Amino acid sequence: MAGRAARVLAVDEAEVKLLVTGRDRAVDALFDGRRIWSFWVRRDTTGRLVRRVSWPEVMRPHLRGTSTVTLREHVSDRVLWEGDLTFGDAADRGRRIEFVNKMGLEISLDKANRFSPTFSVRTQADLDPLLDAMDAVLDTLNGEGVAAFPAYGTLLGAVREGQFLGHDSDADLGYVSRFSDPVDVVRESFRLQRAVAAAGMETYRYSGAAFRVRVEEGDGIPRGLDVFGGFLDTGRLYLMGEVGTDYEPGWIHPLGTCELAGRTFPAPARPEKLLEAMYGPSWRVPDPAYQFETSERTKTQLNQWFRGSAYHRREWEREWSVARSRPLPRKGSDLARLAARREDPATHLIDVGAGRGSDALWWARRGRRATAYDFAAVGLRRAARHAGSKQLPLEVRPLNLTEWRSVLSEGARVAREPGPRALVARHVVDATDEFGRQSLGRFASMTLRGGGRLYLEFWTGGGEPDPAHLLRPLTVERVRRLVTDHGGTIQSVRELDPGAGNDARSFAVGRLVAQWG
Amino acid sequence: MGLRSRLPGGRVHELTQRVERLEADLAEVRRHNLRLAELADLVQELLLPMADQDRERIDRAIEKFQDSI
The missing domain is CATH 2.60.40 (Immunoglobulin-like)
Structure with missing residues (x-):
């Protein structure tokens, strides 16, 4: 046989x-x-x-x-x-x-079982903008003293076939830092993203050592160009997001070249060594359904050094992506109504973790100045479009509670604005991790220091919330402590049974109002 | 002969606990890398414009910083 x-x-x-x-x-x-x-x-x-x-x-x-x-x-x-x-x-x-997708383009499943126009259905003219973007990003990184090269599936395609892999759907670049401490590797990645953004390209950070550059192909197809940072330390190579292996520096530098779709790109000195580290010894055998078998040790190391600044973001993006064609609820939530009632009409109402932004839009429709923050931008697009077309006083901004740079810079920005404000965070403390909860406390303490209220609502454990898999119940006592630890004075705390209030709710929530200043 | 059979039960339990504590300590130390890098980046990019007290310059610096994170 x-x-x-x-x-x-x-x-x-x-x-x-x-x-x-x-x-x-x-x-x-x-x-x-x-x-x-x-x-x-x-x-x-x-x-x-x-x-x-x-x-x-x-x-x-x-x-x-x-x-x-x-x-x-x-x-x-x-x-x-x-x-x-x-x-x-x-x-x-x-x-x-x-x-086919909405644009009528043929799509197929990539190795992560996501539908996209894989490279097999793209012409050379379609791919030219991606190749140009690779050149531009490589030049920008070079200008910052970092010699990058095609990595992962892009390197594999170049070395094995001289082409993008037919079943692949994005392009990857990698580099090996001259630093050997993760903290320096992260700082360098921040600097590189800044340089790429300054060159006019749209970026999106995944972790402390990887970011994506958004590229549009010939006919407007958005394509990701991922930039993965790596480093060598005492004979081991770590490359975000799958590699941790014994490695010789001479296998990377000095860089050589490879051919990809008719163009010449830099390549590691011994590309086969890196491909083996990425795909195992059978990397020469094509496998459109490849799944990384990264060791637990490497996963743990990469997670602890570089990840943790986007808690459940991908899941929320998926959630809002699925919901994007559904109309926004016209009604404000009980908590949004409570804040609107309690606060003076001149108060700037700020929704932290706004999701699809329906509460902030509800305030704006009533003439209240509103800001909607979320770290999953896709959820807020509809509300932003609606507010824009009706000229409503709604501002939509990114805020990532699991990234200090985001919290502290935005906290500093808001704190300098004149006028009264109130923060509302509905299902935020129960949706983020402990770092995110402390960040919310810090954000409240920064932005409300001159006086102002924080309104919180969270699942306390009874019933079944939606989406249940993205929420974790918290006791009222724990949230009360979080708020007082950051300088808030509790004004009221209630625990509401499923069905209580006007929200159609089949789970129990805690509701807490606190005052600063 | 396995470690378990050579060590008294209490000692195995104690060593298991020590390994768990060491793993937790190591995770804590590793996680500081990202947060320290964040703070260093923030100070480097925003502290000088803030110290300048020039309102427009501060606004521009924050805006530029946020466009790149």
Whole structure:
């Protein structure tokens, strides 16, 4: 049976059934001849003799209609199964299944099972802006004394195929710092982001050692160019976000070159050594469903040195991204109404952790000066657009409670503004971590030092909040202590049962009002 | 022969606790890297303009700083 990976027994609307012999290997699923998804016949399936794998949930919205489905071994191109399949009900029979995004561009799943226009469907003209951006970012980093090179999938594609990997959807750059202390590596990454932003590019920080540059391709497709920092220390290389391994400095510097999509880019002196550190010894074998097997030791080190400044941000971004087409609630929450009632009409009302911004918008509609803060910008876009079109007094600003630079700079900015203000934070202390809670206390203490109130509402443990997986219950006593530790004087504390008040709420909350100054 | 069979039960428990404490201490020390870098960056970028007391310069410095984080 050597060389035989799998026999496909059946393919239907729900799943693929296989008999697997021999070693594990990647299989591509093609719809009308185009690769949409890839899976490993053992790793990604369940069952003993007959192994099964369901179509990924993210594919479901697209699976209505008919298509010629092909299952093909990724490396050998051997076809394991092919046939016409209809998904959905009879009414869908006449249409072909299409995997296209809102802009009408063909999309497929990358290794993280996210849909995007993977490089396989891009032309050279589409890719030129990304290649130009790579050049521009490399130049900017060079200007800062940092010699970067294509990394991860981009280096793999360049070295193995001279091209972007067909199933990949973003581009990566990496560098090995001249510093060997994580604190200096982080400071350097901050400096590099500043230089890239000053060159007019839009950036987004993931962690203390990695940020993303937003690039638009030829036809407006947004593409991420990630810049990963690394360092060498006593014979080990650490590169954000997956590498921690014994390493020779001479395998990186002096840099050589590699070819990518017809252009020459810098490369580590021994690119194969870095590729092995990233993808293991089998990096030469193509694998569109690759999953990093980073050791626990490396994960722990990278987490503790560099991560922790974006607690649950990705989850909130996903939450608001899914909700973005839903209309905003017209009604303000009980807490928003309480603050509007209690505060003088001239008071600047500030919503910290505003989510989609419906409370701040509700204030602005009533002529109140309002600011909505959140660290997941996608949630606030609709409210900002609405306020902009109606010329409402709403300002939308980023604030990340798990990043000191954000809290302290914004705290300093607000503290210098004249006039009375009040802070409202609904489901913030129960959504962030301890660092974020202390930051909220600090932000309140900075911005309300001249006098002003803080209104808090949080889940206390009863019932089931929404979204339950992103909230952690807190006792009233713990929140009371947080506030007094930062100099607030408690004015009122209440615990409300599920159903109490006007909010349609099926869980218990604590409500606390505190005064500074 | 395993460590457990060579050490009395109380000693194994004590060593396990010590390893857990050391891991927690190490995590704490490692986490200071990011926070120290943040504070150093903040001081470097904002302290001088703030000390200058020039309102416009302070506003510009904060705005520029926030555009790049």
